[in-house]
Amino acid sequence: DGRVDEEVAGLLDPTARSARRSTDTTYGVIKAITACLVLVSAAALVLVRGGVSQKPASLRESGHESYKSARCSATWFDHVQFTGGTSFQRSLNDLVKTNGVDARVRYDDDEALDASSTLELSSSASAQTPEGTVSSSQPGMLGYVEGFPTNLNVYGFGKDATEAGEKVREVTERVLRSIDGGNRGAYVIAHHINTPGVLMLQKHLEKFRDALRERNCELSIVTTVREPVVHRVSELLKFFPAPLEKDLKTVLKNEPAFPEAKGATPFKQLREFLFMDQFDVAKEQIMTTAGSENAGDGATEAIEANALFEAVTRAAERRGLAVDAFLEEGGFDDADLTEEERSVIGTSPAEASQKFDAALNAVVRVADDLIRTFDITLVRTEDQGEGLERLANKMDWHPELMQTEGTDAFETAQRNARDVMNAHTFTSDEDEVDVDLLPFSLRKSLHTWTELDLALYALAAAQAERFRTTRDSPENGAEPNCPPPNLLDAYALAKAARPDAARPDRKTGGTRAVLDAVRGASGCLPRAVSVLNAFFASAGPTEEAIPTPANDANDVASETATDAIPTPANDANDVASETA
Secondary structure, three states: OOOOOHHHHHHHOHHHHHHHHHOOHHHHHHHHHHHHHHHHHHHHHHHHHOOOOOOOHHHHOOOOHHHHHHOOEEEEEEOOOOOOHHHHHHHHHHHHHHOOOEOOOOOOOOOOOOOOOOOOOOOOHHHOOOOOEOOOOOOOOOOOOOOOEOOOEEOOOOOOHHHHHHHHHHHHHHHHHHHHOOOOOEEEEEEOOOOOOOHHHHHHHHHHHHHHHHOOOEEEEEEEEOOHHHHHHHHHHOOOOOOOOOOOHHHHHHOOOOOOOOOOOOOHHHHHHHHOOOHHHHHHHHOOHHHHHHOOOOHHHHHHHHHHHHHHHHHHHHOOOOHHHHOOOOOOOHHHOOHHHHHHHOOOHHHHHHHHHHHHHHHHHHHHHHHHHHOOEEEEHHHHHHHHHHHHHHHOOOHHHHOOOOOHHHHHHHHHHHOOOOOOOOOOOOOOOOHHHOOHHHHHHHHHHHHHHHHHHHHHHHHHHHHHHHHHOOOOOOOOOOOOOOHHHHHHHHHHOOOOOOOOOEOOOHHHHHHHHHHHOOOOHHHHHHHHHHHHHHOOEOOOOOOEOOOOOOOOEOOOHHHOOOOOOOOOOOOOOOOO
16 A cells, blocks of 8 residues: 555664564574575675675565565666766666565565575576576576566667667566566666667657556656766766866866867757767668657657757867857858758858757757656756655655665665766865856857756756655645746756856856756746846856967967956947946
8 A cells, every 4th residue: 555564664763673673582593693694695696786785674574575566667767878877777776676676586474585585696697598587497596586587778789770679679578578477576777878769769668658557567767967067078088088177277278179079969968868879870760660660759850950950060160160159140151061061050140040949949849748758757967866765756665765874775875876987077076167267158158068958957956856845845845836847947947047148257157056046946947047047137257267278288378358348338428337
């Protein structure tokens, strides 16, 4: 019935736990010796998998098969690159184990552990069949769960839509067969690179969700997102290492065209959220029978929009311009473009700018529809512990264990969340890139480059803030007159954060100001726009901008004053006032 049984509730209380143990010391000693012998044997297997070394006694002793059965689920982790997804994937697998809902972990009703029903198998070849399930001829092996699929990874499936589609279908069918075989509980499916993205698999995932629901199970999709500027920096530093400072001084010295560099593309996180790393072949994929059968209805529109972003970026890069400068009046001439670029971009900056804005809105609509269709959970890289708690709450995976210090679930989540991999970041969590230290032109270019990713990031923050509001003040709940967080409203907030050319000296606060607005509005995105605008209205001037790197690495040009402070008007009757 969804409630935690008395055994679990009692064991979460240290006093109750102590009292219960003191009533039967002899039984406890015998039981401890037995459990230790089994766990020592199991430890080697668990370490191979990178999991945890024990199961919470509160769950093991409560006979939790019925609880797992009632909460049968499959979690599809959409692993976008450079977002700390590797550590989150590990944390997610640890979460379902320590919270006692992992389908591959068995708990016995008589509270006795045996060699056929404890921990999961190692991933060694001897424990797998070609199909990726444990052979039924191995009962008695430690961790044996008959018919459980040991390989639930969706990556490396290639660019061929037919072949990739078949491999994805094999993975989802393994899960369904395992559930039909009696292995109910939580499954985690990891989706990563060299495979079509979620948008290109949308119809198949809808069928998978429907098949799960027929079995009284549920599908959850989750993805990690990262602060957009640091994501772009991390993407660059992964292959071109350099020190990372708050003012990006070394990054800018090494790459004066930043954020444009080395064939990079704007809105990388949102693109991978939709297409993974296969946008370059998405157009060809959707023209095949398998591709069109699996892709979402908005795929063609999103492909065309991203093709325009790509064309604009390459044309701007060729002229040595930032994307925003390229789209402004005088940014390019018709003669600067190839015939193909003219057909995509247009023949003038005004036309190109209009098409660019239309493409932005199109991608946001498609992504918003995808997020709403699956109620996708977005988790910020630096907020992974909260994200795991939110998932546990959403899927009813004993969320109370995530809030109780001392439980395996709490400690594991905290430890894993602190170990964010691929996180080219600062030594201190308080440090971050301060965009107000950058010249106005670079702040403007950075915002144009990351605006859609900022919308995705703001949505993740809003989802988290609404969760905190209802968790910490359940009597108040979410704002009744505010819609649930959605990408359309998050994009409106990202647009409101655009640097204002009329006030180039004004502090923008960057992503931090957007997060503060979301928090100030308790996750209500429409109200967050008003909070952000109020901040801008009272914002003072920026600190002295860093020098703009000159072409000569040994000669750094200084930023001119006119780039930071408006020039007073010549008309004596119209004198520009100095800002606070």
